[in-house]
Amino acid sequence: MDRVLTFVNSDRPYVRWxxxxxxxxxxxxxxxxxxxxxxxAIMAPLIGDGVDHPGTLPRLGRYLFDDEEYLLSLVxxxxxxxxGFGLALxxxxxxxxxLARLVMLRVxxxxxxxxxxxxxxxxxxxxxxxILGFDFWPxxxxxxxxxxxxxxxxxxxxxxxxxxxxxxxAKSFRSSxxxxxxxxxIPYTLPYALTGIRQAAGRALVGMVAxxxxxxxxxxxxxxxTASRNFDMAGVLATILVITGLGITFMxxxxxxxxxxxxxRGLDR
Amino acid sequence: MTTGALTQPAESRPxxxxxxxxxxxxxxxxxxxxxxxxxxxxxxxxxxxxPAFVATPIGVAMAFPSVITSKVFxxxxxxxxxxxxxxxxxxLVFGTVVGVxxxxxxxxxxxxxxxxxxxxxxxxxxxxxxxxIWFGYGGDARLATVVxxxxxxxxxxxxxxxxxxxxxxxxxxxAYRAPARYVWFDITxxxxxxxxIAGFRLAAGRALVAAVIxxxxxxxQDGVGMFVLFNARNFNHDVAVVGVFALVAxxxxxxxxxxxxxxxxxxxxxRETKAD
Numbered sequence: 173m174d175r176v177l178t179f180v181n182s183d184r185p186y187v188r189w190x191x192x193x194x195x196x197x198x199x200x201x202x203x204x205x206x207x208x209x210x211x212x213a214i215m216a217p218l219i220g221d222g223v224d225h226p227g228t229l230p231r232l233g234r235y236l237f238d239d240e241e242y243l244l245s246l247v248x249x250x251x252x253x254x255x256g257f258g259l260a261l262x263x264x265x266x267x268x269x270x271l272a273r274l275v276m277l278r279v280x281x282x283x284x285x286x287x288x289x290x291x292x293x294x295x296x297x298x299x300x301x302x303i304l305g306f307d308f309w310p311x312x313x314x315x316x317x318x319x320x321x322x323x324x325x326x327x328x329x330x331x332x333x334x335x336x337x338x339x340x341x342a343k344s345f346r347s348s349x350x351x352x353x354x355x356x357x358i359p360y361t362l363p364y365a366l367t368g369i370r371q372a373a374g375r376a377l378v379g380m381v382a383x384x385x386x387x388x389x390x391x392x393x394x395x396x397x398t399a400s401r402n403f404d405m406a407g408v409l410a411t412i413l414v415i416t417g418l419g420i421t422f423m424x425x426x427x428x429x430x431x432x433x434x435x436x437r438g439l440d441r
Numbered sequence: 442m443t444t445g446a447l448t449q450p451a452e453s454r455p456x457x458x459x460x461x462x463x464x465x466x467x468x469x470x471x472x473x474x475x476x477x478x479x480x481x482x483x484x485x486x487x488x489x490x491x492p493a494f495v496a497t498p499i500g501v502a503m504a505f506p507s508v509i510t511s512k513v514f515x516x517x518x519x520x521x522x523x524x525x526x527x528x529x530x531x532x533l534v535f536g537t538v539v540g541v542x543x544x545x546x547x548x549x550x551x552x553x554x555x556x557x558x559x560x561x562x563x564x565x566x567x568x569x570x571x572x573x574i575w576f577g578y579g580g581d582a583r584l585a586t587v588v589x590x591x592x593x594x595x596x597x598x599x600x601x602x603x604x605x606x607x608x609x610x611x612x613x614x615x616a617y618r619a620p621a622r623y624v625w626f627d628i629t630x631x632x633x634x635x636x637x638i639a640g641f642r643l644a645a646g647r648a649l650v651a652a653v654i655x656x657x658x659x660x661x662q663d664g665v666g667m668f669v670l671f672n673a674r675n676f677n678h679d680v681a682v683v684g685v686f687a688l689v690a691x692x693x694x695x696x697x698x699x700x701x702x703x704x705x706x707x708x709x710x711x712r713e714t715k716a717d
Contacts, residue, residue, distance in 0.1 A: 181548050183547075191548055280475035283472055291689050292688050295666065295688050297657070298670045302494075302673050302678075303492070303495060377564050378564045378565075378566050381566045382566055382654065385657075400570030403574070411567070412568060415564060415567040416564070
C-alpha cells in the first residue's frame, strides 16, 4: 500500500502525465455513460450516438465550424465584452492614476469606491433595464460596471503603494509632470492595475452573459437560452464550453501581462 | 502599506476592516465632504435629467424605514441569507475535504486540478440553465448555484494551504512516526486555516452574487434579488435601492463577522493588512 502511494505520488514524468490523462479519460467516460443513461432533455453525452443522444463535442464542432449564425452570436458577444471592457479600462486606469497623484482626492473617495467594489453589480441590472431599456448600449453599461470597479479598486491599491517621499523628491527637483507620471505613478500602479484587469476579465464575462440573459437577449446568452428552452442539452453544454473557453482565454491574456509586470511590485523594498 | 497586502491577491483582502479603517482613520472631514457631494450630484442629477421614477437619495431615505420593516422584505432577506448560509456550509465541508486531500496527495492534485480550475473559471451564470433543468425552477436551483459558486474557491484555497504546511512539522511527524490522521487533521487542517478563511471569504462574496443571479433567473419569490427586480420593474426604484443596500450590508456584515471570528478564535493568525 505504501509503495503504491509512493509510486503514484512520485514526480516521474510518465506517472505525472499518466495521472492527468487517466483522470481526463475517466471524466470523459463518466460523462459519456451518464449522458447515455439519461434522456437527452436532461443530460447530453460527450460524444453520443447522434440519434437519441446527440453529443456535446460534435455539436461544439458544428457550432464552431459549420454554423454561421452561431459564429455571429459569438462575435456579437465578444463585441459586447470588448466594448464594455475597453471603456472600463479607458476610464478606470487614468482615474486611478489621477487618484495616485491627488492624495487628498484619493483619501476622500477611496471608501466609496470600496463600497461600490463590494456591491454585487448584478443587482443593478433591473435598474438599467427599466431606465435605459433594451439596446446595445445598456448591455455595454452592464459589462462596464462589472469590469470598472475591480480595475479601479486595484489601481487605487497601487496608488496607495506610491511612496510620498518619491513624489516629494520629484517635486523638490522640479520634475516635470510627465516625468512624474512615467517614472513614478505608472510603474507603481501598473502591476496592481493588472491584477485588477485579470479579475475584471472574469467578472466582465459574467456581466456579458448576465446582460445577454436579462436585457435584450443576444449573442451567446441567447444561444444558451434558446437551447435550454428547447431542452437541447447538447447545445447548452457546448455553449457553456464556448463561454468557459472565452473566459479562460481572456484571463490567460490578462494573466500573461500580470506575470510580466508583477516583478515591478516592491522594487525598492 | 505592509508586505502582507502585497503577497495576497486583492480579492482575499479583508474589505470590511479596510473600510472601517478608512472611515475612522485620518481626514474624516474629507470623506464626509465627498459623501455629501456625491449624494448632492445624485439628487440634483436625477431631478434634472432623469424620469421621475428613478431613485434619489431623499426618496431612498424616505422609503428606508417602511421597507426594512415590511414583511415582504424580511421574508426575502431570510430566503436569500438562508440559502447562502446553507450553500456555504455544504461547500465548506466538502470543499475542505477535497482541498486537503488534493494538497496532501499529489496524485489527486494531478487528477483533479484540471476539473477544479476548469469549474472555478467557468462563469456560474452560464450554468444556470443547466442547473434549473436539473433542480427545477425553485429554491433547489438557487442552493445548487450557491454551492457551485462557493465550492471551487474553497477547494483551491484549502489546497494551497495544505500544500504550504511548514515542512518542519511534517518532518517532526515523520520522525516520531505519527499516524496519518494526526498529520491530516492536527497539522494540515490547522495550518491551512488561514487559507481556508481567505477562500471562505472569497466564496461568500461569490455565493451572494450567485444567489441573486439565480433568483433573477428562476424568478424566485423569497429572495432579495427578486425583491429588487420586482420593485424595479414596477418603477418603485426607491424601494428597490434599499434591496441593493441590503445586499451590500449582507456582504459587509459577513466580512465583519469573519474578521471578528478570526481575531477571537484564531488569534495566532495575524492578518497584516491594515490601511495606513
